[in-house]
Amino acid sequence: MIGVFDSGLGGLTVLGALARRFPGVSFVYLGDHARVPYGDRASDEIVDLTRAGTEALFRQGCRLVVLGCNTATAVAARRLQQEWLPATSWKAEGRNVLGIVAPTVEAATQTPWAVTSPQYPQKFLTDRIAVFGTTRTIASGVYAEEIRKRCPKVTVIQQVAAELAGAIEHGSDEVELDRLVKRAIDGVLAQSDGEPPHRAILGCTHFPLVEHLFRRHLPPATRILSQPEVVADSLEDYLSRHARYTEGGERHSEPVLFTTGAPDAITERARIFSQAPVSFSRIEI
Incomplete structure (x- = not known):
């Protein structure tokens, strides 16, 4: 089984893509x-x-956990991977945790994550890359x-879209969402003298729900x-090289969803993020 962790609901967009891509895997x-x-929150608390x-999620039987949250990945992933996990029995059992920043950077740069110094031809690349994200x-x-x-x-243009994730989660209408997306894009253009980016990273897992507005x-x-x-x-x-992470554990035909909040309220809000009916159960962490 594979787990997906998020502070909220945005990770459901990642879960949906994974469930579609790997229909034989339990999530x-x-x-x-x-x-x-x-x-x-403070970094140590995150x-x-x-x-x-x-x-x-490990206790639920997941052998691999994907952090489907940019904040959790940006602040915590490296410390969990390099400091916490190697000192635990989970590592000895073959468990692992991955983030979503690494694959996004790989796609943006066309460079494997393991390559951390400039290589040909990427070291000569002069493109503009915009990153849209939360504060x-x-x-x-x-x-x-x-x-x-x-x-x-490369010129990296960072743009905070502070209100967009909340507006998506609270079901704002398309006119309001379009206004917030356009404002974020205008912010990028203001930083680049009107030159559009060659690539745009939607660096929040809520933003795929309004990808069509970014495209507009x-x-x-x-x-x-x-x-x-x-x-x-x-x-x-990754799984083509580490197939063991899909082995073992209880098999589920549909993803199992847990929340530390109120299940009924979360189930209702989650309808915005899921193409299929969902139902959350409560769990303590």
């Missing part, structure tokens, strides 16, 4: 809705909460840092990198 989703949003959510994700600087490691001549306001030549499909592509490659 368990955990949203920490009792403590969302993570963006206002690390602790992400670790607790990951352990809860905490952009403030972390993780996308700009990791892209520039691999493509030092960006020129056709701009390639939009939407994380659910990028993560699915990356995981397909």
